[in-house]
């Protein structure tokens with residue numbers, strides 16, 4: 001079955017698609033924190049379809065909301081009224097701090113960031129954007145410029161986008177010194193741009209970049225600089241949102257800032273194609289003079305599903321759970337780090353963790369080959385994790401939030417066993 005799927009995929013789907021594992025995994029079913037392959041083998045999913053399945057695969061309450069709405073009305077667009085989109089917008093706005101109360105629905109993270117960039121440019125009247133090296137903000141023609149990871153191998157001219165030094169406490173040139181990194185932003189504004197910028201965008205824990213948490217205090221300094229240069233500050237919460245970081249509902253709260261625009265996708269829909277942009281009435285009023293239209297954005301089925309996700313995360317107290325389980329996982333991985341020199345760094349928050357492998361702790365030489373071997377071994381043991389980072393040597397641990405303590409222990413024990421066999 002898997003071979004047939006692979007053959008069809010090669011024949012009919014674009015060659016730029018990539019897959020994990022030497023022999024790709026053919027998944028046929030998902031149940032909460034588990035995935036099942038064509039032979040019925042069960043895998044513990046510690047990557048959640050790239051940090052997307054927030055409540056759990058086919059979570060009954062989310063599934064029920066999707067099914068019931070699908071029976072009633074699947075599509076109408078926003079040229080008519082329907083309650084699902086309005087109710088969902090109200091629920092989402094209630095989760096936002098400050099004056100962030102106006103919601104736009106789209107279908108993906110890239111679309112959300114495209115719209116955020118458009119808003120920043122229209123509101124400020126400026127063009128130039130600033131993003132961090134090692135960031136991922138999307139794969140569309142506009143957001144590819146914000147995505148500053150060379151692994152994506154595009155060279156589309158993006159003259160109006162500037163990439164600043166990444167405030168990475170582990171590999172960054174200034175360690176955890178937020179003000180030195182922030183100075184690089186000011187230097188870019190002063191010497192690299194016209195002096196007026198449209199906006200600045202960042203994740204607070206870089207996802208694809210390998211669970212890199214920005215140096216503490218960085219965003220506060222940079223938001224001030226960007227505002228002074230006439231720009232808006234955008235928080236990309238596509239991976240960090242909805243309580244995954246444990247300590248806070250939104251990643252930006254861990255840096256003590258309130259952005260002008262927040263973008264979200266992935267976990268908001270538990271797997272449905274859904275994204276959102278939330279901003280203030282003042283910024284939204286600039287958009288009111290234009291037409292902003294999205295055929296599928298906030299369609300009844302995705303709205304009902306997304307609304308159910310918010311309810312489930314609250315009801316099941318997932319934010320608190322992410323905090324507790326994240327501490328447990330971090331402590332257990334730190335124990336492993338003491339026993340295996342190859343573990344250079346254990347980082348992240350809540351259920352958004354990164355384990356970086358190096359062959360030399362001082363030089364931080366990426367252990368690429370060892371990462372690849374371990375990755376295959378974990379799969380054999382029935383554990384699925386993500387890979388990332390600029391050098392591809394970071395394991396990304398970002399399971400569905402229904403992951404429990406036994407799952408966490410099984411995951412770390414699998415790492416321990418695989419490491420002992422290296």
Ligand code: PMP
Nearest residue numbers: 108109110136137138207238239
């Ligand atoms: N922002 C971040 C932080 C992401 O991780 C991603 C996807 N990996 C995106 C934006 C783009 O989302 P999408 O793939 O839904 O367009």
